[in-house]
Amino acid sequence: MSIIVEIYLIVCVLLLLFDILFLVLKNYRNQEFYPKNHGLEENIREEIRIHRQSGAFSPDFEADLGGKLGKIRNLITLMDVLSGERDAADWFRPAVFAQIEEYQKKTDYEQAYYAYVVSRFGYAREPVPPEFAAKFMAFLDSKSLYTFANAMDALYQFGQTNLLLAAMDKVDERQGFYHQKLLVDGLLASRADFQELNPALVKNFNQYSPFLQECLLNFFRMTGHDASALCLRLIQNGDRTDPELRYSAMRYFSKYPNAQAQALFLETLGREESPWMEQMLAIQALEQTSDAAVREAVLKKVTSPNWYVRTKAISYLHRWGLTKEQIFDILYLRDKYADNALLYQYRNEKELSHYIIDTMQLLQRQDEAAEEAVDEAAGPLPI
Numbered sequence: 001m002s003i004i005v006e007i008y009l010i011v012c013v014l015l016l017l018f019d020i021l022f023l024v025l026k027n028y029r030n031q032e033f034y035p036k037n038h039g040l041e042e043n044i045r046e047e048i049r050i051h052r053q054s055g056a057f058s059p060d061f062e063a064d065l066g067g068k069l070g071k072i073r074n075l076i077t078l079m080d081v082l083s084g085e086r087d088a089a090d091w092f093r094p095a096v097f098a099q100i101e102e103y104q105k106k107t108d109y110e111q112a113y114y115a116y117v118v119s120r121f122g123y124a125r126e127p128v129p130p131e132f133a134a135k136f137m138a139f140l141d142s143k144s145l146y147t148f149a150n151a152m153d154a155l156y157q158f159g160q161t162n163l164l165l166a167a168m169d170k171v172d173e174r175q176g177f178y179h180q181k182l183l184v185d186g187l188l189a190s191r192a193d194f195q196e197l198n199p200a201l202v203k204n205f206n207q208y209s210p211f212l213q214e215c216l217l218n219f220f221r222m223t224g225h226d227a228s229a230l231c232l233r234l235i236q237n238g239d240r241t242d243p244e245l246r247y248s249a250m251r252y253f254s255k256y257p258n259a260q261a262q263a264l265f266l267e268t269l270g271r272e273e274s275p276w277m278e279q280m281l282a283i284q285a286l287e288q289t290s291d292a293a294v295r296e297a298v299l300k301k302v303t304s305p306n307w308y309v310r311t312k313a314i315s316y317l318h319r320w321g322l323t324k325e326q327i328f329d330i331l332y333l334r335d336k337y338a339d340n341a342l343l344y345q346y347r348n349e350k351e352l353s354h355y356i357i358d359t360m361q362l363l364q365r366q367d368e369a370a371e372e373a374v375d376e377a378a379g380p381l382p383i
Helices: 002-033 038-054 059-069 072-082 086-097 108-119 130-141 145-158 161-173 180-189 194-203 210-223 228-236 243-255 259-270 276-285 292-299 307-320 324-331 336-345 350-378
Strands: none
Touching (some): 038 072, 059 072, 059 086, 072 086, 108 130, 108 145, 145 180, 161 194, 210 228, 210 243, 228 243, 228 259, 259 292
16 A cells, blocks of 8 residues: 555656646746847836836837837737836837737737737726727637637726627637636626626527526626526526526526526426426525425425435525424434435534434334334244
8 A cells, every 4th residue: 555655656746847847848938939128128118217207208219119019029028017017008008009910910829918918908097999909809710719818808808898799709609619717707807887788698698509698697697687587588498498508597596586486496396307406406596585385395305316405405494494393304204315414414503413313313223123023023934
């Protein structure tokens, strides 16, 4: 056993050394291929000082800046300087934007870096020019994921509804190319006006694929947009709705419950043939209500053959409190899985956890005694 552990540790160390070597070599190659322009770096710092004093760059510097930024090495140099001079970034934005057509001809790596640079500018005081935005959308046709992702980050910062709607079409065309989490997180962090964006996304909802629709439902849930009518329709459509999309619609009501959804979820729990995922999500969506009909429906699920449904049912009942008599009724069902789930929920409540353990042991002794009585009544086995 010790030999196996030693071999495992050696392999882990070798993998760690490989990762370190890979990162060092990658950094070295990047420095070799795209070394910083130290002369330009000093020039930029000097011009920033001049701009702060006079409100403008020197004429010669401004005339040459655009051509210099057409080279990736110089663009990297600029961003290194601006990392410590964030207040000066907007002064360089027009010169960077002017190079868009030049960078659209370059390699995937250079395009990805250019899109990244565009995403780093601020757009709160001065919106992105429409003519530049129209050209920038072409980066979403790139086969490079890095270029696509960086371009999307820039569009989130632009924060314009029409551009984001166009971007949704691009994301939908390339399902799976851009991860769902990146999309939802990007939209949440965007500068968009959600009061304008969300209704526009709902309006276009039916034209999107289930992949994008699921992302948008998660986005609506996290932004608090009232998508209850949309989610109800998706649930009521049953099998005509993609399963993952239907589940996402059910999760919406876990955060924003309403009476119509409650009625649908009670129907789901009342059908034994309902898939386990729908039963679990129905219980989850009903967690915020404690009326008698819900408690009764959930109580019937404590002996579900599915672990997730059973555990969620016990969790719901624990949340709203169980008396000793109600706990006894569950234990009397003699379902060991339900018993264990119940004991787990009450593990931090000393009195009730002891009661559960004592009752389980009592019922076990009763069952053993009943079995012995049956054996004695049957008499010895014939030889």
